[in-house]
Amino acid sequence: MSNLSAEGGHGAVPLQGVPTGEGVTPPEPEWPLWEVFVRGKRGLNHVHVGSLHAADDRMALLHARDVYTRRNEGVSIWVVRADAITASSPDEKDPMFAPSGDKVYRHPTFYDIPDNVPHM
Amino acid sequence: MTLTETARGPAPDAELERHFEATIARNDRIEPRDWMPEGYRKTLVRQIAQHAHSEIIGMQPEGNWITRAPSLRRKAILLAKVQDEAGHGLYLYSAAETLGVSRLELTELLLAGRQKYSSIFNYPTLSYADVGTIGWLVDGAAICNQVPLCRTSYGPYGRAMIRVCKEESFHQRQGYELLATMMRGTDEQRAMVQESVDRFWWPALMMFGPPDADSPNTAQSMAWGIKRNTNDELRQKFVDMSVPQAEALGVTFPDPELRWNEERGHHDFGQPDWEEFMEGVKGNGPCNAQRMAHRRRAHEDGAWVREAATAYAAKQRKATA
Numbered sequence: 001m002s003n004l005s006a007e008g009g010h011g012a013v014p015l016q017g018v019p020t021g022e023g024v025t026p027p028e029p030e031w032p033l034w035e036v037f038v039r040g041k042r043g044l045n046h047v048h049v050g051s052l053h054a055a056d057d058r059m060a061l062l063h064a065r066d067v068y069t070r071r072n073e074g075v076s077i078w079v080v081r082a083d084a085i086t087a088s089s090p091d092e093k094d095p096m097f098a099p100s101g102d103k104v105y106r107h108p109t110f111y112d113i114p115d116n117v118p119h120m
Numbered sequence: 121m122t123l124t125e126t127a128r129g130p131a132p133d134a135e136l137e138r139h140f141e142a143t144i145a146r147n148d149r150i151e152p153r154d155w156m157p158e159g160y161r162k163t164l165v166r167q168i169a170q171h172a173h174s175e176i177i178g179m180q181p182e183g184n185w186i187t188r189a190p191s192l193r194r195k196a197i198l199l200a201k202v203q204d205e206a207g208h209g210l211y212l213y214s215a216a217e218t219l220g221v222s223r224l225e226l227t228e229l230l231l232a233g234r235q236k237y238s239s240i241f242n243y244p245t246l247s248y249a250d251v252g253t254i255g256w257l258v259d260g261a262a263i264c265n266q267v268p269l270c271r272t273s274y275g276p277y278g279r280a281m282i283r284v285c286k287e288e289s290f291h292q293r294q295g296y297e298l299l300a301t302m303m304r305g306t307d308e309q310r311a312m313v314q315e316s317v318d319r320f321w322w323p324a325l326m327m328f329g330p331p332d333a334d335s336p337n338t339a340q341s342m343a344w345g346i347k348r349n350t351n352d353e354l355r356q357k358f359v360d361m362s363v364p365q366a367e368a369l370g371v372t373f374p375d376p377e378l379r380w381n382e383e384r385g386h387h388d389f390g391q392p393d394w395e396e397f398m399e400g401v402k403g404n405g406p407c408n409a410q411r412m413a414h415r416r417r418a419h420e421d422g423a424w425v426r427e428a429a430t431a432y433a434a435k436q437r438k439a440t441a
């Protein structure tokens with residue numbers, strides 16, 4: 001019983017000797033992938049909640065409603081084709097965020113204000 | 121190979137690996153576009169994909185009773201619960217896709233029987249009491265597994281688990297309430313509940329997987345922060361949680377070795393039949409063939425819907441072009 005473990009979440013599933021999908025040719029073209037953003041309530045930003053497949057934008061919206069807002073989680077939904085998003089790499093050796101790393105003077109705590117100055 | 125790749129040369133793996141290890145050590149999350157070891161990625165694909173398959177196949181045992189629910193209230197509840205399980209499957213497929221596999225590929229692997237799903241769903245649901253027992257014990261065991269997974273090291277998986285866990289609480293409570301209602305009924309109803317609990321207790325314990333000594337993957341999964349507790353720890357937690365719930369309900373568990381151990385501060389309990397478990401994983405459980413046949417049929421029956429939607433979308437695009 002060696003290849004099993006409880007990481008199935010809903011129950012133990014094998015974690016070895018199971019193919020991972022690379023090289024499997026799907027027999028039909030897949031609907032495009034959409035990223036879903038939900039505004040939780042008025043006054044808040046839309047927040048990314050996940051993705052789904054849909055044939056067109058209208059179906060993407062309806063599926064997003066059914067998958068991500070079954071319990072009043074949102075008052076507004078955006079769906080965006082995943083291939084239309086341009087993203088930075090969060091990590092790697094990417095100097096993308098370096099420009100903000102050394103500018104401590106952009107933060108209010110950089111400045112010493114005497115204790116007796118109120119409301120600042 | 122593009123010009124930039126040539127200019128940058130091959131990725132310095134050792135350094136990337138150190139960076140990955142440091143992120144894990146800080147208890148930070150790994151996100152989709154981060155570099156990750158191939159073993160980590162593959163383990164996650166297997167785990168998340170088969171978790172997703174479990175949610176999808178998991179609709180069948182209970183879906184079986186929707187048309188025969190005893191009241192409109194129970195029917196509405198069961199419909200909502202089964203719909204949630206579909207949602208759980210979709211959250212998880214969405215998380216798996218961030219690892220560079222497609223949902224359709226994973227579906228193909230399930231339909232071909234090459235990826236598995238949790239064996240718990242290979243047991244039949246013989247009475248309406250099973251709907252209650254599944255909510256209480258099966259979703260209860262899933263909660264024990266899934267709550268620590270909210271802190272798993274892979275960001276999209278943890279976020280999916282947070283959504284899932286919020287909904288599981290409803291699943292467990294509606295099941296327990298259903299059983300409690302039956303226990304206040306006739307002797308016959310009480311007997312139905314006990315019979316159902318007797319059938320599901322051992323399979324529920326099997327959901328946590330083989331004992332730690334027989335789970336060689338656990339150490340690696342814990343080192344990667346994918347898994348947070350061992351199989352035996354989670355099983356113990358589940359047993360300790362369930363015993364007082366059973367007492368309050370007025371049912372017993374079919375385990376003569378089950379008793380409180382003052383010294384350990386935990387319940388002692390017997391081992392499930394691991395032979396039976398292995399047979400289920402291999403595809404020889406009581407309902408494996410039925411579950412797979414149903415899943416394949418549903419997929420094939422849905423083909424015309426997928427084709428029609430694709431054709432309609434293409435037509436709309438042409439019209440607006």
Ligand SMILES: [Fe+2]
Nearest residue numbers: 175204205208
């Ligand atoms: Fe679920």
Ligand SMILES: [Fe+2]
Nearest residue numbers: 205259288291
């Ligand atoms: Fe559930």
